[in-house]
Amino acid sequence: MEYRFSEQQQMLKKGLEAFLKKELPFETFTSITENENGFSKKLWKKLGENGWLGVLAKGELQALEDAGPLDLMYLGESIGEKIFPGPYTLTAGLIVPFLSQLKLSENQLELLNELVGGEKLITCALPLFGKADGQFDFIWPDLTINEDSEQLQLSGTIQNVPFIQHADAVLLPFKNQSGAISAVILPTDSRGMKIESDQAINLAKPQGSMILDEVPVRKNDLIEGTASNHQALLNEQLINYFISLNGEIIGGADEVLKRTIHYVKERKQFGVPVGSFQAVKHMIAEMHVEIEKARSYCVYTAAKLSNNPSESFMQAISTRLFTANVYKQVCETAIQLHGGMGFTWEESIHYWYKESMYQLAHITHPSMMNDFLLTRLLSQEELSKELQSHL
Amino acid sequence: MDFTYSQEAESFRKDFRSWLEANYPSEWNHEVTGDQHVQRRKAWGKMLGQGGWVAPAWPKEYGGLGLSIEQQLVYIEELVRINAPEVLNSNGIGIFGMTLIRYGTEEQKRYYLPRMLNHDDIWCQGFSEPNAGSDLAGLQTKAEDRGDHYVLNGQKVWTSYGPYANKCYILVRTGESRYKGISMMILDLDQPGVTVRPIKNIAGESELAEIFLEDAVIPKTDVVGEINNGWEMANYALAHERGIHFAQRALKMQQEFQQLAALFQEQSKNDHSPANSPVMQTKLVEAYLACEVLKSVSLRNIALIAQGEDTGPLPAIAKLAWSESHQDLLNVGVEVLGDEALIKGNNRVWMEKFLLSRAETIYAGTTQIQKNIIAKSLGLPSSKGGR
Numbered sequence: 090m091e092y093r094f095s096e097q098q099q100m101l102k103k104g105l106e107a108f109l110k111k112e113l114p115f116e117t118f119t120s121i122t123e124n125e126n127g128f129s130k131k132l133w134k135k136l137g138e139n140g141w142l143g144v145l146a147k148g149e150l151q152a153l154e155d156a157g158p159l160d161l162m163y164l165g166e167s168i169g170e171k172i173f174p175g176p177y178t179l180t181a182g183l184i185v186p187f188l189s190q191l192k193l194s195e196n197q198l199e200l201l202n203e204l205v206g207g208e209k210l211i212t213c214a215l216p217l218f219g220k221a222d223g224q225f226d227f228i229w230p231d232l233t234i235n236e237d238s239e240q241l242q243l244s245g246t247i248q249n250v251p252f253i254q255h256a257d258a259v260l261l262p263f264k265n266q267s268g269a270i271s272a273v274i275l276p277t278d279s280r281g282m283k284i285e286s287d288q289a290i291n292l293a294k295p296q297g298s299m300i301l302d303e304v305p306v307r308k309n310d311l312i313e314g315t316a317s318n319h320q321a322l323l324n325e326q327l328i329n330y331f332i333s334l335n336g337e338i339i340g341g342a343d344e345v346l347k348r349t350i351h352y353v354k355e356r357k358q359f360g361v362p363v364g365s366f367q368a369v370k371h372m373i374a375e376m377h378v379e380i381e382k383a384r385s386y387c388v389y390t391a392a393k394l395s396n397n398p399s400e401s402f403m404q405a406i407s408t409r410l411f412t413a414n415v416y417k418q419v420c421e422t423a424i425q426l427h428g429g430m431g432f433t434w435e436e437s438i439h440y441w442y443k444e445s446m447y448q449l450a451h452i453t454h455p456s457m458m459n460d461f462l463l464t465r466l467l468s469q470e471e472l473s474k475e476l477q478s479h480l
Numbered sequence: 481m482d483f484t485y486s487q488e489a490e491s492f493r494k495d496f497r498s499w500l501e502a503n504y505p506s507e508w509n510h511e512v513t514g515d516q517h518v519q520r521r522k523a524w525g526k527m528l529g530q531g532g533w534v535a536p537a538w539p540k541e542y543g544g545l546g547l548s549i550e551q552q553l554v555y556i557e558e559l560v561r562i563n564a565p566e567v568l569n570s571n572g573i574g575i576f577g578m579t580l581i582r583y584g585t586e587e588q589k590r591y592y593l594p595r596m597l598n599h600d601d602i603w604c605q606g607f608s609e610p611n612a613g614s615d616l617a618g619l620q621t622k623a624e625d626r627g628d629h630y631v632l633n634g635q636k637v638w639t640s641y642g643p644y645a646n647k648c649y650i651l652v653r654t655g656e657s658r659y660k661g662i663s664m665m666i667l668d669l670d671q672p673g674v675t676v677r678p679i680k681n682i683a684g685e686s687e688l689a690e691i692f693l694e695d696a697v698i699p700k701t702d703v704v705g706e707i708n709n710g711w712e713m714a715n716y717a718l719a720h721e722r723g724i725h726f727a728q729r730a731l732k733m734q735q736e737f738q739q740l741a742a743l744f745q746e747q748s749k750n751d752h753s754p755a756n757s758p759v760m761q762t763k764l765v766e767a768y769l770a771c772e773v774l775k776s777v778s779l780r781n782i783a784l785i786a787q788g789e790d791t792g793p794l795p796a797i798a799k800l801a802w803s804e805s806h807q808d809l810l811n812v813g814v815e816v817l818g819d820e821a822l823i824k825g826n827n828r829v830w831m832e833k834f835l836l837s838r839a840e841t842i843y844a845g846t847t848q849i850q851k852n853i854i855a856k857s858l859g860l861p862s863s864k865g866g867r
Contacts, residue, residue, distance in 0.1 A: 090550055091482040092783035159481060350858055362861050367848075370855035370863070377854055378797050382773045389776035392481040411769045462765045466741050467748075474738070479557055480727055480775050 092388075097153070098163055101144070105167045108139055113171050115437075121174045122292035122440070128210075128255040133175050137207015141177075145186040145329075150205060158182070158332040159391035165336025170344040172444050174293045176212055176252045180204065182333035184213050184260055187326045188274075192313055200258060200274055211274060212256040214247045214263075214299065216327070218406075218453035218461075225461045227327060229270055230263045232301065241311075242281075242303040253277065253297040254286040262323055269318035271311050279304050291443040324398060327452075331405040332394065335387040338412045338448055342380050342419040345441045349373065349423040356428070363426075372426060376419045383412040403465055410458040416445035483779055489550040496558050499531060504562055513832075514685065518568065518644055522599055525567030529597040535573050537724070542581055542589060543597050549785045552724045560731045571640060572596050572603030574725075576649045579664070579717040583705035592647075592666070606636040606650030606667060606691060607714065613638075614849050616651075617659055617711065621693060623652040630654075630665065630703070632673070632696040638843070642689025643678045646670055655708050662710035666702040673697060683835040718844075719795075723785045726798040730771070730778040733806055736833075737771045740764065740813050743827070747816055755816050763812045770805030777801055793857040796850040803840040803847065810834035 094102070112135055121129045136142060143152050145161055153160070161182045168177050188201045203209040216227040232245035243263070253259065262272040277284060281304040286297040308315050350373060353364030363369050390408045395401040420442035424431035431438055449455060465471060485493075512520060528534035536555045538544020547555060567573070577596055580589060595601045612619040621634025632652060639648070648667040655661025669676060673696030678686035705713055744764055747755035754760045777798050784791045813830035814821040821831045841847045856862075 090485065090779070090783040090786050092780050092789075093787065094481065350860065354859070354861065365861040365863050367852070367863050370860050371848070371851040373858060373860060374851035374854035377793075377858055378800050381794070381797050382777060382801055385776040385780045386773045388481060389483060389779060393483055407769060407772060410765075411773065459762055459765050462768065463761050466764060466768055467745055472738075472742055472745060480553065480730060480734075480779055 094163055098160055101153075101160070102163055102167065105141060105164050108136075108141070109167055109171050109173070112136075113173065118171060118174065118293075118440075119437075126254065126286075127174045127289070127292050127295035128252060129174065130210075130255075133210060134207040136175070136177070137205060142181050142207060143185060143205040144181055146205060147186055147189045150185075150189045150201070157391075158329040158394060159388070161329075161333040162336035162387060162391050165333050166340030166343070169337030169340030169342075169444075172293045172341060172440055176210070178330065178333050178337055179213060179251060180211070183326050183330040184211055186329070187319075187322060188260070188312075190322065191319075194309070196310075197274055197312065209257040210252065210255055211258045211260055212250055212252045213260040214250050215452055216262070216323075219457050220460070225457075225464065227324060230261070232263045234263075234266055235303065236266065240308060241306045243301045243306060244281075244303050246298055246300045248298045249287075249296050250299055251294060251296050253284055253299055254295060259299065262319060265315075270320040270323060271315070271317070272319050272323075273306050273311050275304065275306070281305065291440075291447040293440065293444060294447050321398070324402075328394075328398070328401050328405045331409050331452075332387070332391050334448065334451075335383075335391070335408055335412050338416045338445070339380065339384050339387060341441050341444055342376075342383070342416045345419055345423045345438060346373070346376050346380060348438065349376070349426050352427055352430075363428075369426060372422050376422050379415045379419060383408075383415045387412055403462070406453075406458050406461055409453075410455060410462065413445070413449045414455065417442070417449060420445050483783070485554065486548075486550055488548070489554045492547065492551045493554045493558060496533065496555060499533060500558060500562055500564075503527060503531065504564060508565075509563075517565065518641075518687075521565045521568040522602070522644075524565050525569050525599040528567060529599055534567060534569075534597050535577060537720075538573075538577055538581065538593075542577075542593050549723055549782055553727050553782055556724060556728045557731060560728065560735065563735075567599070568641065568644065569596055569599055569601075569603055571605055572601075572647075572649075575605065575717045575720060576603055578720045579649075579713050580704060582716065583664075583709075583713055585701075587701065588666070588704070601647045602641065602645045603647045603649065604639045604642045604645035604669075604689075606639060606648040608636065608638045610635060610637050614846055616714070617662065619651055619653060619662065621650070621652050623654050623663065623665065623698070625654075628700055630698045630700065632667070632693040632698060634693050636691040636693070637679075639676075639689045639691055641687055642676050642691060643686055645676075648691065649704070651710050651714055654710075657708070659711040660708050662714070663707050664704040664710040664713045665698045666704060667693075667696065667698055668702075671696060681836070682838060683832050685836075723782050723791070723795075726774070726795070726802055727778040727782055729802050729806070730774040733774060733802070733809060734771050736806075736809060736813075737767055740767060740809060740816075743813060743830075744816060753816070754818050760812065760816050763808075763815070767805070767809040767812050770801070770808065774798070774801050774805060793854045796845070796853045796857075799845060800847060800850050803837075806840055807834075807837045810837050 112132060140152060143150055145156055146152060165178055185205060193201060204211045214230055216229045218227055221228050230247050232243045235242040256277050258274050258276045261275050262270050265271040281302045283300040284297055289295050353369055354362050356363050387408050390404045394404060420438060423438050427436055427438060430436040525534060535544035536547045536552045540546040573596060596603060607616060609619050609621060621632060623630040623632050646669050648669055650665055650667045651662055652665060653661055654663040673694050675692040676689050679688040679690060680686050681688055744755045747753040781791055781794050781798055810833050814834045817827055817830055820827055
């Protein structure tokens with residue numbers, strides 16, 4: 090038994106921390122979020138050039154052996170601490186590992202290389218996690234498809250696509266006419282495609298809708314052709330994505346705690362630091378307790394992630410529900426402990442607070458996760474298990 | 481990161497399991513309560529003691545198993561697996577035994593340790609006093625030096641298993657200095673100067689006691705370690721079994737969660753049951769998450785101990801996580817039973833456990849003390865006049 094990140098993991102973490110410290114000081118963060126609509130091509134390119142987008146790449150692009158969601162989760166702490174303005178975990182934890190495991194055409198492969206190198210931004214039209222036909226599952230965009238022998242024409246609207254206004258292309262998985270999940274990489278300037286930016290509350294996560302009006306897709310351009318079904322691989326990647334995102338959440342919550350501790354030690358009332366009052370200390374202690382509970386839970390789960398998709402699904406949803414709730418609570422306590430300053434734009438806690446709410450609603454929702462877990466917990470399969478006697 | 485068990489831990493599991501399978505009385509599958517339960521705990525302690533299986537952490541030379549922390553976890557898992565009762569001397573073996581091994585004289589060890597293992601003596605802890613609870617160093621029970629013995633006057637309280645014990649490891653005041661004026665001694669409870677009065681707890685049971693001392697006598701040979709060094713020893717004693725302690729509780733809570741889920745399913749067959757309400761169902765999910773969280777915190781703690789690292793405030797975090805979520809879990813059981821929880825029927829165990837769990841955020845360092853410890857570890861300034 091060992092609770093310690095490996096030397097390689099620690100080295101990578103330090104490397105990313107150093108990179109972000111240099112390239113993303115807080116003024117740069119505010120400038121990108123307030124003046125550049127939440128994304129900097131320059132910063133993204135540097136991230137790619139330094140290899141950070143390909144840490145979970147497979148096949149020919151693989152840079153690290155045996156790297157998995159635990160590794161990205163750990164790196165994600167630094168991303169969350171800084172609220173990196175860019176789809177880092179989405180790219181490094183979902184799009185790159187997904188695409189790099191498939192047989193891509195030359196064109197697609199070039200796009201993937203450009204994505205990993207930070208030259209281009211490819212976002213992804215994400216599913217919702219919810220109940221469909223009485224079953225919990227990822228629900229992929231249901232587009233209207235017109236088909237002839239050469240091509241498909243896709244129509245429909247997909248909302249909440251992260252960073253779509255900054256993207257060069259979008260990975261679009263969709264339910265095809267046989268019910269399987271096809272996938273295509275669509276340039277955002279495709280004929281028939283319109284992008285509408287949303288006014289995002291979380292300035293570090295710009296998003297928008299893509300409106301498809303008979304967008305032509307050559308059958309040859311479907312990844313691995315018309316007959317392939319990407320559902321299983323996508324599900325697996327989404328589970329890994331959720332696990333990796335837990336790192337961003339923990340890193341963000343930890344940063345909020347650090348800032349709050351700093352504040353209550355400096356801020357004086359009645360002639361003493363407010364942090365010397367027990368009422369304040371106990372709130373700080375509670376924040377720390379919740380964060381460490383979340384960290385223990387996420388690290389343990391990522392290290393013991395099941396190979397059985399049904400179990401790993403449960404693990405991912407459980408940790409996400411717990412951890413994302415902790416993030417929001419921690420931010421709320423931080424706002425309270427910052428007093429009037431916590432309510433201001435200037436004090437900056439609001440950036441993390443909005444990020445925490447983004448995380449709670451991203452892809453799924455606490456109520457959905459709750460329902461899913463409940464269904465599983467009361468299932469015959471769970472109830473008939475022998476009383477557990479192993480930790 | 482690695483949460484798998486070592487080979488040596490698994491091989492210990494095999495040995496211990498086969499001993500348990502051969503020796504654990506099958507008639508004990510039927511649960512008992514009250515005095516019968518206490519007698520069973522004593523009998524089980526004797527059996528384990530005679531088989532050499534009762535003190536997992538003690539060195540072998542004193543009759544222990546000398547297990548690594550990982551093996552100790554396996555030890556606990558195997559006992560929880562068969563739902564074995566806790567041995568009656570668990571507090572003595574887990575807390576005082578290790579202290580005596582570290583600080584006691586050879587004579588003390590040779591006499592007391594085998595008797596503790598075999599449950600010939602039953603031990604209780606004499607730390608808290610009416611005016612020294614969270615502020616333990618404020619204790620006032622006095623021990624006066626009378627040449628070859630000490631004479632004790634004062635009162636101890638919240639002594640678990642006091643009504644069943646004949647020996648007590650006790651903290652007494654032997655000097656003026658707040659911390660450096662405390663000593664640890666071995667008190668024989670069977671003597672005229674000692675009165676043990678049971679305290680009926682919130683669930684109507686009398687496991688707790690107060691101990692009144694009026695000129696009680698302790699020979700000098702029963703002083704543990706150096707005089708006035710009791711505070712250090714008390715800290716050593718209490719720190720000792722923290723790692724494994726929470727693992728045991730996490731395991732039990734895991735089982736209780738499974739029982740809770742089964743209770744939900746059973747109750748939900750009745751349309752009017754609270755088990756069908758979304759509010760209660762949300763609480764069930766929260767209880768599940770709390771169990772999983774506690775499991776991970778306990779394992780992190782054990783892994784850190786195993787690799788010889790400082791656990792920092794993690795034991796305080798584990799104490800808070802366990803005590804609060806355990807109360808919540810049992811509360812869900814009580815709530816889902818509705819008015820059935822309030823009668824002593826087939827499901828009475830939920831209310832009994834729930835009532836007893838109210839103590840869990842109070843003993844072994846209250847929730848407030850744990851939060852003070854954590855705040856201190858985070859570098860927050862001390863309070864005016866406080867600690």
